[in-house]
Amino acid sequence: xxxxxxxxxxxxxxxxxxxxxxxxxxxxxxxxxxxxxxxxxxxxxxxxxxxxxxxxxxxxxxxxxxxxxxxxxxxxxxxxxxxxxxxxxxxxxxxxxxxxxxxxxxxxxxxxxxxxxxxxxxxxxxxxxxxxxxxxxxxxxxxxxxxxxxxxxxxxxxxxxxxxxxxxxxxxxxxxxxxxxxxxxxxxxxxxxxxxxxxxxxxxxxxxxxxxxxxxxxxxxxxxxxxxxxxxxxxxxxxxxxxxxxxxxxxxxxxxxxxxxxxxxxxxxxxxxxxxxxxxxxxxxxxxxxxxxxxxxxxxxxxxxxx
Amino acid sequence: xxxxxxxxxxxxxxxxxxxxxxxxxxxxxxxxxxxxxxxxxxxxxxxxxxxxxxxxxxxxxxxxxxxxxxxxxxxxxxxxxxxxxxxxxxxxxxxxxxxxxxxxxxxxxxxxxxxxxxxxxxxxxxxxxxxxxxxxxxxxxxxxxxxxxxxxxxxxxxxxxxxxxxxxxxxxxxxxxxxxxxxxxxxxxxxxxxxxxxxxxxxxxxxxxxxxxxxxxxxxxxxxxxxxxxxxxxxxxxxxxxxxxxxxxxxxxxxxxxxxxxxxxxxxxxxxxxxxxxxxxxxxxxxxxxxxxxxx
Numbered sequence: 001x002x003x004x005x006x007x008x009x010x011x012x013x014x015x016x017x018x019x020x021x022x023x024x025x026x027x028x029x030x031x032x033x034x035x036x037x038x039x040x041x042x043x044x045x046x047x048x049x050x051x052x053x054x055x056x057x058x059x060x061x062x063x064x065x066x067x068x069x070x071x072x073x074x075x076x077x078x079x080x081x082x083x084x085x086x087x088x089x090x091x092x093x094x095x096x097x098x099x100x101x102x103x104x105x106x107x108x109x110x111x112x113x114x115x116x117x118x119x120x121x122x123x124x125x126x127x128x129x130x131x132x133x134x135x136x137x138x139x140x141x142x143x144x145x146x147x148x149x150x151x152x153x154x155x156x157x158x159x160x161x162x163x164x165x166x167x168x169x170x171x172x173x174x175x176x177x178x179x180x181x182x183x184x185x186x187x188x189x190x191x192x193x194x195x196x197x198x199x200x201x202x203x204x205x206x207x208x209x210x211x212x213x214x215x216x217x218x219x220x221x222x223x224x225x226x227x228x229x230x231x232x233x234x235x236x237x238x239x240x241x242x243x244x245x246x247x248x249x250x251x252x253x254x255x256x257x258x259x260x261x262x263x264x265x266x267x268x269x270x271x272x273x274x275x276x277x278x279x280x281x282x283x284x285x286x287x288x289x290x291x292x293x294x295x296x297x298x299x300x301x302x303x304x305x306x307x
Numbered sequence: 308x309x310x311x312x313x314x315x316x317x318x319x320x321x322x323x324x325x326x327x328x329x330x331x332x333x334x335x336x337x338x339x340x341x342x343x344x345x346x347x348x349x350x351x352x353x354x355x356x357x358x359x360x361x362x363x364x365x366x367x368x369x370x371x372x373x374x375x376x377x378x379x380x381x382x383x384x385x386x387x388x389x390x391x392x393x394x395x396x397x398x399x400x401x402x403x404x405x406x407x408x409x410x411x412x413x414x415x416x417x418x419x420x421x422x423x424x425x426x427x428x429x430x431x432x433x434x435x436x437x438x439x440x441x442x443x444x445x446x447x448x449x450x451x452x453x454x455x456x457x458x459x460x461x462x463x464x465x466x467x468x469x470x471x472x473x474x475x476x477x478x479x480x481x482x483x484x485x486x487x488x489x490x491x492x493x494x495x496x497x498x499x500x501x502x503x504x505x506x507x508x509x510x511x512x513x514x515x516x517x518x519x520x521x522x523x524x525x526x527x528x529x530x531x532x533x534x535x536x537x538x539x540x541x542x543x544x545x546x547x548x549x550x551x552x553x554x555x556x557x558x559x560x561x562x563x564x565x566x567x568x569x570x571x572x573x574x575x576x577x578x579x580x581x582x583x584x585x586x587x588x589x590x591x592x593x594x595x596x597x598x599x600x601x602x603x
Contacts, residue, residue, distance in 0.1 A: 053603075073431070082422075082425050082429075086422045088418070089421065095352070099343055100426060105431055114324075
């Protein structure tokens with residue numbers, strides 16, 4: 001079942017900036033990576049889905065609720081962690097998170113209990129009674145996550161959750177996000193421009209660029225094998241590529257690496273290895289590695305950018 | 308908490324618990340913000356230092372009523388009353404500015420300064436709900452100054468007599484005026500205080516701005532009124548929010564205050580009512596612009 005669905009969603013800001021341009025996408029359960037460069041429209045999409053921004057055109061539903069008319073109901077059932085700092089320094093994490101739980105509609109007693117639970121889940125212990133102003137960036141990021149989770153949302157929007165964290169902090173945050181999706185059973189939409197991070201936590205990817213849908217697919221299909229062989233040699237690969245071309249095999253060299261089209265070699269894909277080996281021997285060119293190349297997430301944007 | 312996970316470091320595996328209880332939605336959200344606001348107004352759940360000003364001011368506001376009642380009990384009606392229901396709020400007017408300057412910024416400044424507002428607006432509450440909740444919190448808090456002391460005066464007057472029933476009958480007619488002017492003061496003052504505070508980037512600036520508006524305008528108003536030529540008498544009260552409110556009060560519930568510049572003005576009282584309404588709506592307009600500008 002689609003938890004989020006948009007149809008021809010368009011947002012133009014006054015001043016002519018088009019943040020979303022006819023975006024149509026369906027998002028199901030799990031940990032979903034919403035990837036795109038800065039300014040691709042990720043934050044705008046999240047704000048429309050929260051019912052905080054009116055789309056210029058098109059429509060969107062979240063949990064089968066219309067974002068235009070049922071915004072308040074949606075916001076009761078989803079959690080949102082903004083990209084920017086959003087914590088007052090003079091209150092403690094406990095006070096702040098339990099206040100936010102009540103603003104989400106939880107009664108006072110439930111707000112207190114769940115605050116204690118959630119702060120433990122995100123890894124805040126004794127320090128939760130101290131004012132937030134004295135926290136490290138990593139601790140603040142945990143408080144931001146906690147306030148988005150405290151009311152047990154069905155759906156969680158995290159906008160660049162690893163922003164400003166050191167490598168260890170990133171690892172811990174990503175681990176937490178994975179747990180939220182896997183153990184808590186909450187669908188998480190993680191917006192990020194860092195593909196390497198998304199790759200680690202998301203099971204499904206929605207890639208947008210300039211407000212348009214680039215691709216939506218399971219993560220595995222983004223990284224599946226391509227029809228290319230990557231050959232790395234000790235010296236320039238130009239002459240090797242020339243020899244392969246002479247055999248009718250498509251090969252392109254770039255410095256010391258060469259990409260070979262496997263299908264063009266015929267023989268069910270195995271002949272290409274022999275051809276590369278034979279020609280390399282004939283040239284006396286040492287080969288460092290040969291591998292069946294996989295798609296990289298970056299290709300997604302590079303290919304699109306070139307097209 | 309299971310034993311094995313404890314050693315692994317940052318995250319204890321206590322198992323995630325779902326929440327199936329009631330969700331109070333928009334009403335719950337508004338209630339939570341009003342309640343938290345009231346606690347902030349009186350410094351509850353905060354350090355002892357943050358209680359000094361609000362509670363000090365409340366005590367100072369109530370003290371005259373207690374003294375007046377005590378005098379009446381001890382001396383009977385030999386001495387004329389220093390405080391009446393009508394002039395009490397004018398007499399303690401200086402305290403309003405201090406109270407609002409100290410407490411209104413607590414309610415709104417940090418939410419803007421530290422960009423907490425997106426967290427409110429991504430919950431079942433609108434911008435209007437948020438602002439209205441903050442206004443309500445300060446207005447209700449102000450009733451501790453505008454209603455409680457005058458009610459004490461009322462109760463004292465009734466209890467100080469031999470015949471309670473007869474005294475209650477004599478005094479009860481003043482109740483609508485007491486409550487009405489308390490609410491009038493609270494709403495107009497809270498609107499001005501929150502509007503000014505919402506424009507400041509820090510609490511200290513907000514406090515300074517509120518004090519400036521209330522105290523300086525009062526001083527100017529009094530200086531203009533009763534000048535040698537009496538040239539500004541008519542319009543002097545309109546310089547100060549407190550005398551505008553006093554004029555509106557007098558128009559609605561009657562009872563002239565000797566010390567107020569309203570008395571020396573020949574402008575008809577309904578104009579004061581209109582000015583109070585404009586002042587309130589103007590404050591709300593400022594708030595509407597201020598909070599619309601905040602991007603989530």
